[in-house]
Amino acid sequence: MSEINYTKFVKTEKLPGVWCDGCFVPALLMQSAVVFDQLKFKNSDTAVVSGIGCTGRIAGYFNLDSVHSIHGRAASVAEGIKTQNPKMNVVVISGDGDLLSIGGNHLLHTSRRNPDITVICYNNEIYGLTGGQTSPETRKGNITLTSPQGSKFNRLNAQKIVSSNDKYFYGRTAIFNLDHFKKVLSEALKHKGFSFIEVMGFCYETDGRRRGYKKPLEMIEEMKKSYSVTEEQGELKDNELGINKN
Amino acid sequence: MKELIQGNQAIYLGAKKAGISFYAGYPITPASEIMHEFAKSDVKFIQAEDEIASINLCIGASLGGGKVMTATSGPGFSLMQESIGYAHMAEVPMVIVDVQRVGPSTGMPTIGAQQDVMQTRYGSHGDYFPIVFYPNSVEECFKLTIDAFNAAERTMSPVVILSDAYIAHLFETFDVESVEVDVINRERKPLGELSGQHFTGLLHESDGTLKTMDSDFYNKWIVEKKNNVDKVANDYDFYDYFENENSDTLLIGFGVVSRVLNSLKDKYAIFRPIRMFPVVEELKSIAEKYKKVVVVEMNSGQYKSVVSGVLGKEVEGVSIFGDVSKEVILNKL
Numbered sequence: 001m002s003e004i005n006y007t008k009f010v011k012t013e014k015l016p017g018v019w020c021d022g023c024f025v026p027a028l029l030m031q032s033a034v035v036f037d038q039l040k041f042k043n044s045d046t047a048v049v050s051g052i053g054c055t056g057r058i059a060g061y062f063n064l065d066s067v068h069s070i071h072g073r074a075a076s077v078a079e080g081i082k083t084q085n086p087k088m089n090v091v092v093i094s095g096d097g098d099l100l101s102i103g104g105n106h107l108l109h110t111s112r113r114n115p116d117i118t119v120i121c122y123n124n125e126i127y128g129l130t131g132g133q134t135s136p137e138t139r140k141g142n143i144t145l146t147s148p149q150g151s152k153f154n155r156l157n158a159q160k161i162v163s164s165n166d167k168y169f170y171g172r173t174a175i176f177n178l179d180h181f182k183k184v185l186s187e188a189l190k191h192k193g194f195s196f197i198e199v200m201g202f203c204y205e206t207d208g209r210r211r212g213y214k215k216p217l218e219m220i221e222e223m224k225k226s227y228s229v230t231e232e233q234g235e236l237k238d239n240e241l242g243i244n245k246n
Numbered sequence: 247m248k249e250l251i252q253g254n255q256a257i258y259l260g261a262k263k264a265g266i267s268f269y270a271g272y273p274i275t276p277a278s279e280i281m282h283e284f285a286k287s288d289v290k291f292i293q294a295e296d297e298i299a300s301i302n303l304c305i306g307a308s309l310g311g312g313k314v315m316t317a318t319s320g321p322g323f324s325l326m327q328e329s330i331g332y333a334h335m336a337e338v339p340m341v342i343v344d345v346q347r348v349g350p351s352t353g354m355p356t357i358g359a360q361q362d363v364m365q366t367r368y369g370s371h372g373d374y375f376p377i378v379f380y381p382n383s384v385e386e387c388f389k390l391t392i393d394a395f396n397a398a399e400r401t402m403s404p405v406v407i408l409s410d411a412y413i414a415h416l417f418e419t420f421d422v423e424s425v426e427v428d429v430i431n432r433e434r435k436p437l438g439e440l441s442g443q444h445f446t447g448l449l450h451e452s453d454g455t456l457k458t459m460d461s462d463f464y465n466k467w468i469v470e471k472k473n474n475v476d477k478v479a480n481d482y483d484f485y486d487y488f489e490n491e492n493s494d495t496l497l498i499g500f501g502v503v504s505r506v507l508n509s510l511k512d513k514y515a516i517f518r519p520i521r522m523f524p525v526v527e528e529l530k531s532i533a534e535k536y537k538k539v540v541v542v543e544m545n546s547g548q549y550k551s552v553v554s555g556v557l558g559k560e561v562e563g564v565s566i567f568g569d570v571s572k573e574v575i576l577n578k579l
Contacts, residue, residue: 011442047437049306060444060454065437067309068446070332073302076294080306080314081437083290084268088310088438109295 009033009043011063018057022204022216024175028122029058031178032093035185046089049078051098054129054203055122058093072102075110078117089189092119096137096198097127100156104136111162111194118188118195121158122175124203132206143210159236159244162196169195169245172236174227175202176220180241187243200227200241248419253409254317256384257343258283259422260391261315264429268307268314270300272322275355276411277345280317297322301329301342308338309445311436313395317343320362321352323369330404331370332447334471339398339432341391345409346544348567357568358411360501360544363552366406367523373468375475377401377482378523380408380500384418389425390520393482396430400478408522410544412502412570476524484520487532495579496536498529498553498561502570503542509572522549525556533557540564542575 010033019025036046043064050059052071059066069077074092082090092099099107099121107119126144127133133146136156143150162170169191171184181199188195202208202223204216213219230242251259258280261269269284270292271277284291290307294300297318304314318326323344333340346362348354362369366378377397379390390407398405434440444454449464457463486504488511496515499507504518515536519526533539533553539561541550550563564578 043442044438060446060456063442065440065443066445067306067336067437068444068448069302069305070328070447073298073329076299076302077306077309079292080268080270080303080308081310082306083292083303084307084310084312085436085438105295106299109299113292 005037006030006033009036009041009063011061014061017061019054020205023054024201025055025058025122027175027178028055028093028120028199028201029061031181032091032120032185033062035182035189038182039186039189041089045087046091047081049074049081049090049092051094051103052129053095053098053127054124055093055095056098072098073106074098075103075106075117075119078119079110079113079115082115082117090117091189092117094121095128096121096123096125097135100136100158104156107158107161107196111165111168111196114165114167114194116193118191118197120185121196121198122201123198124201124207126203126207128203128206132203132210144207158196158198163235163244163246167193167246169193169243170236171195171197171243172200172241173197174200174223174241176224177229177241180229184243191245247423248421250417250419251384251422252279253384253387253413253416254279254345255283256387257317257391257407257409258287260388261341261395262287262289263388263422263427264392264395265313265431266315266395267312268304269316270294270303270307270314271316271318272297272300274319274322276347276358276414277317277319277322277343279414280343297325298329301326301333304340305329305333305338308340309437311432313339313432315341315343317345319345319347319355320349320365323362323365327365327369328371331372331374333404334370334374334376335447335449336445337402338404338445339402340404341394341398341407342404343407343409345411345414347411356411358502358544359567360408360410360503361548362408363522363543363545363548366408367552375472376404376406376523377475377479377521378406378408379482379484379520380522381520382413382501382504382518384416385420385425386520387413388420388422389427392427392429396428397478397482399430399432401475402434403475408501410501479521479524482521483526483528485526485528486516486518486520487528488516490515494537496533496539497542498539498549499542500549503544503566506570506572506575507542510575525552529553529556538562540579542566544570
């Protein structure tokens, strides 16, 4: 494992930040910063764009010029930056509600236009900042504030959307496996064209508690059991972490 | 050399003259000719999936250091409203063109109207102070587009150009080279050169530090914001005024309507606001000279209510639709 150096890309003076105890968005912040450093990005040639939500607050903690855009439109803002400044590394980091629900239309079309940007979707299966409502990634049957009898719908399949294009990069990784996260993010950032990675995560405060977990660690342990890493090419199964690209 | 140019095309030419580097838009009648021009040009161009993406692509490109513009009509302008508020809050300069047609909703897409006047002023949630210009000739479409880009740079905010289907599709001759307007360039550096600047729609200090729980800060900030816009707007206090000592009535009209009002200047005094917002200060002293003030507009009294507020008295309004002629206006006066 390479040396962990996140200080170059994180405004450490602003930590611990706005997130709840037991939240893993700060891990996403730190580990993304480590990958930027490993890839020898410069603070002056990298921009992070986020939308709205718990994950959407991440942009302001990066030690580089960043944009906290409105709800759902981060990919459009990022494509605008990239078009104006083709040499810049432009990275979107936001949540599943922001990118896949209100921002879903932009995922369809930004991926189709294939600009050389990377989108990191932290998928915690819930609207956290607003207290725990159903997101497009909430599992069928899960109880939330807006699905008191259990969510009735299947989850949105981001892999199928992204891979419907001729050229695509879809990665799925998880916040409990940081080495894998860094590997997948690194590949995504090196990919020429639109790359989308889903980071499977969780929210203890607004989802886990309601569902009967006693502490965040219990959610991590369960996630560890349900996902496995694959090196196989091609479409990832629902429980697989890996890269599907063409 | 004089050339035959269309209103929408003149807006494109003005944007080119002002140094535009990026355009994003979505097709909509009666604004589409503007994007057709950009599609053919060397300006970076994206046909977006909708108007929300259009304006957010512009926000990104503007923060990236570019001069940017998008053009639309009422329905698209409605979709852009949340992002317009963001651009005011996050200080993102851009030009937005709204070529008006009859609404609400899909309304009468090919028929010109002036029903978005209040949407330019109050369309987004929260308080903000937009500069809005409204040309009434093809040459003015060109000139005011350059002024709009300049005012956007000076206020670091979106500036709106209102047009209507009639002005948009009007052909007139003018010499592009003969119009003299200075071009103001961006002072702020682009993303990447700002040493960790954070742009956000949350209330913040100039360095990006959040102030989301500080009402005192807000109270100072909102006054400064308004003063800043007013100060810049003062340099663009454009209006036309035809005095008429023999008349006790001042007619107020803008856009295509003002062209028709001009034919009545022997009978009435005529005032045309070119800067629609903030309302030009001179209107007060001019209106004082007349017993009766009548706002003639292609809506149900939007600018009439603005003028009434500014003058502190209820003024009269004439609403016209479809047949924008001297006879119809005279008949209603």
